[in-house]
Amino acid sequence: MLFRILDPQTKANQFWRDFDRLNDELTRSILDSQFGSASNFPPVNVYTKEDEALVTCLLPGMETDQIDINVKDNLLSIHGRKKAEELAEGTEVHRREIFNGEFHRTLELPFRVDQEHVLAKYSNGVLNIHLPRREEDKPKKVSITIG
Amino acid sequence: MNTLTQENNRELTEKVEEKDQKQSIRVYSPNVDVMETEESILFRVEMPGVDQSSVEISIEKDQLILEGKFVPPAEPRGQVRLAEYREGNYFRKFTIGKAIHSDKAIAKMKNGILELTIPKMEPKKTKIEIQK
Numbered sequence: 001m002l003f004r005i006l007d008p009q010t011k012a013n014q015f016w017r018d019f020d021r022l023n024d025e026l027t028r029s030i031l032d033s034q035f036g037s038a039s040n041f042p043p044v045n046v047y048t049k050e051d052e053a054l055v056t057c058l059l060p061g062m063e064t065d066q067i068d069i070n071v072k073d074n075l076l077s078i079h080g081r082k083k084a085e086e087l088a089e090g091t092e093v094h095r096r097e098i099f100n101g102e103f104h105r106t107l108e109l110p111f112r113v114d115q116e117h118v119l120a121k122y123s124n125g126v127l128n129i130h131l132p133r134r135e136e137d138k139p140k141k142v143s144i145t146i147g
Numbered sequence: 148m149n150t151l152t153q154e155n156n157r158e159l160t161e162k163v164e165e166k167d168q169k170q171s172i173r174v175y176s177p178n179v180d181v182m183e184t185e186e187s188i189l190f191r192v193e194m195p196g197v198d199q200s201s202v203e204i205s206i207e208k209d210q211l212i213l214e215g216k217f218v219p220p221a222e223p224r225g226q227v228r229l230a231e232y233r234e235g236n237y238f239r240k241f242t243i244g245k246a247i248h249s250d251k252a253i254a255k256m257k258n259g260i261l262e263l264t265i266p267k268m269e270p271k272k273t274k275i276e277i278q279k
Contacts, residue, residue: 043232049225056224058232060195060259090185097178098193098260110228125195125259 041103042078042127051138053109053131060125061098067122069129071115076131077106112137173235177215181241187266188247194237195259202261206249211241213261246270 047054055076059067068079084100087093112134119130180191190213194202197215205212215237246268255262 040231044229045227045232046229047225048228052225053228054224058195058259060193062258085180085191087182088184092183094181094183096180098180098191099178107229122258124198125193 041099042105044078044105044107046107046109048110051133053111053113053133055107055127055129055131057127057129058125059122059127062122062125062127064122067120067127069118069120071113071118071131073112074109075106076109076113076129077104078127078129079104172217173233174238175235176239177213177237179213179239183267185267187264188243188245190241190261190263190265192237192239192261192263193259194256194261196234197237197259199256202254202256204252204254204261204263206243206247206252206265209243211243211265213237213239213241213263215261 042057042059045056047056057078059080059082062080062082066080066082068077070077070079079102081102082100109131113131114134117132121128121130178193180189182189182191190211192213192215194215196217198218201216201218203212203214203216217234217236219234243265248266248268252263252265254264
């Protein structure tokens with residue numbers, strides 16, 4: 001954190017809450033740009049429908065056995081190691097832009113997931129994870145009779 | 148200074164290609180590894196989400212153009228909760244500073260990575276006699 005305001009009384013104020021959030025994000029982005037961060041790898045998109053969520057993830061050049069997917073309640077974690085391509089002797093490297101190394105991402109979903117029916121598919125370097133919503137978490141219609 | 152491959156204006160920010168006036172498709176500059184062995188030049192290009200059939204590679208003289216067309220999914224995926232990347236086409240252009248056998252280039256596509264191997268040409272030496 002760049003600054004810290006040691007006055008708990010101001011916490012209730014909307015302004016300070018927003019300020020703290022801005023402060024957090026700025027600090028994180030400054031740290032990331034200075035030290036580099038793998039925390040944003042791989043980039044992820046999350047889509048939700050009423051009864052399922054879809055997480056798509058750009059992960060080119062992986063093998064399926066190198067990707068570890070774990071689901072617990074409403075948390076999804078994707079973990080893996082991207083191996084660097086082995087170079088033959090006498091190879092000269094001119095450019096190296098492709099990421100390799102270990103990565104770990106945890107995402108929070110808006111509902112709890114039915115772990116048994118999670119479906120993951122990997123094609124053309126994109127990982128698609130379908131996460132169905134847990135039955136008891138689904139919105140239920142309750143009819144109220146006014147009498 | 149990189150003598151093997153010269154890059155022609157890599158766009159750091161994405162540019163938008165107007166298509167059919169209404170629908171615009173983003174064009175991204177993909178990450179590339181370039182390696183050189185004794186016999187060949189190897190390009191590895193990240194093109195996640197692009198099918199093998201929609202990749203186009205062309206070499207004209209010393210200009211190498213790599214293109215990948217993105218195909219949007221058939222059915223809607225729901226409400227967007229988090230968007231860290233956007234889908235679009237890929238485009239990158241290089242000038243190769245060495246004599247190559249462009250007709251003997253081999254390309255492979257696996258798990259979103261395009262691998263292109265271009266054999267190098269032995270530079271021909273022509274001795275020119277000086278007339279007396």
